[in-house]
Amino acid sequence: MAKIDTSDIPSLRRSRFWPFGIALTGAAVVLAAASLAAPVDDKASIGKFEPGEEFPGGTATTRQSRDHVNAFSHFSNGIGFEGEARFKLGNAIFRKEWVSSPASTKASDGLGPLYNARGCQSCHLKDGRGHPPAANWPDDDAISMFLRLSVSPSTDQERQLLKERRVNVIAEPTYGGQLQDIAIKGHAAEGHMKITYEDVPVPFADGTSVTLRKPSYEITDLAYGPLQPDVMTSPRIAPPMIGLGLLEAIPEEVIRANADPDDANGDGISGRAQEVWSLRDRDVRLGRFGWKGGTPSVAQQSAEAFAGDMGLSTSLVPKSSGDCTAAQAVCLDAPNGNSPKPSDPEVGDQLFDLLVFYSQNLAVPGRPNASEPLVLEGKVKFHELGCAACHIPSFTTGEVSGQPHLSGHRIWPYTDLLLHDMGEGLADGRPEGLASGQEWRTPPLWGIGATEVVSGHTNFLHDGRARNVEEAILWHGGEAQAARDAYTQLSKDQRDALLAFVNSL
Secondary structure (H helix, E strand, C coil): CCCCCCCCCCCEECCCCCCCCCCCCCCCCCCCCCCCCCCCCCHHHCCCCCCCCCCCCCCCEEEECCCCCCCCCEEECCCHHHHHHHHHHHHHHHHHEEECCCCCCCEEECCCCCCCCCHHHHHHHHHCCCCCCCCCCCCCCCCCCCEEEEEEECCCCHHHHCCCCCCCCEEECEEECCCCCCCCCCCCCCCCCEEEEEEECCCCCCCCCEEEEEEEEEEEEECCCCCCCCCCCEEEECCCCCCCCHHHCCCCHHHHCCCCCCCCCCCCCECCCCCEEEEEEEEEEEEEEEECCCEHHHHHHHHHHHHHHHCCCCCCCCCCCCCCCCCHHHHHHHCCCCCHHHHHHHHHHHHHHHHHHHHCCEEEECCCCCCCCHHHHHHHHHHCCCHCCCCCEEEEEECCCCHHHCCCCCCCCCCCCCEEEECCCCCCCECCCCEEEEEEEECCCCCHHHHHHCCCCCCCCCCEEEEHHHHHHHHCHHHHHHHHHHHHHHHHHHHHHHHHHHHHC
């Protein structure tokens, strides 16, 4: 697909009432149809059902029911017989539980020594969303949630690495980039995360109210000495796996065209593109995956999860000891699952490629009630409040090599994949790449209404603090403060309509 040069198009601007976040002014501008769908420019059109909305993943949308625990586990429609076979093999790797070395199962050893989970499925249960520990912590596990760790740069070399985007953060010198709360036999887990909540009441204009829960985090049982005094932490739950290959297929220049870092049009929305180092390309690329857009591709996201979450090496991230640091000599010296050949990591290339293909092809479920009157009424409110300025409804994918079923069709993810300041309430105070301590990447909304069926809960946001969609809305601040405040002024019927729309996605 031909690259679209937007450098000389100063009139690309946001409009909160246009679902694709683009207004074209001045001279006529033509964007390739394969890159961006035409915007809708009036409220009457926004309130109507648009053809294709019932298939958020375009032609790749699964035709299986979304009202089933396996709603997120189906393969892309149109994948073909060979693709289906690859998908099923990848699913077996995703579900595999790894064991420590040495072991008789050479294709499954190498776990840890320090880790957060034994397999991908452990965090992304049923390919869905993770959750924080329940109120009876520590009796309830925290396996689908962990703490990121980092410190401020202290040397010129570290500052240069950050400047060149070679790294997103400087890892905590003793405990690394995340807290591993499980260890193989003979080793001590790094520590444990403890969460406490404070009630925060939020009133509505109609006299009713909602109580939010504000989390506080503590690290206990540290096994390898104290943390560095300036350590920064960030809690993260595992996001759902659906539609990743489609998000990866959105042309980079189209995502960048929606950025407005200086808020040139004065609408209060100033999305910024994340910039990260691509391990495969050996260059800076757009970051589009992770809660702060910390990785550029499904492959790199997978490789870094193998290393950080399970202590498993891949060709892309050849760390046989995972996130172990120089201060954890016992961890570094432990047996690992690498074969004698340096080119043969614990997760071999064939297994890794199948896992990536699987992750790219977990299909988005359909929207059977997309045309219902209450849903369409809520759709209007969604646009009127300005939600679509960040949660851009629709894009058209570019060409995906070897995967025509993901290529060149309209999808409805409801995200711009950009960084936005979400205010102090959601701030983790931990920069990552270009993202500040208050910025987060806009998460896709597709499939959100199926979360309870698939995952057994409705915990949302990066740390699962919101117990439903309404609480997630009320935690919005910063660039979304105006939309959040407008939501509190709606009548109950209007709020119910907006929630019906979001839960239909």
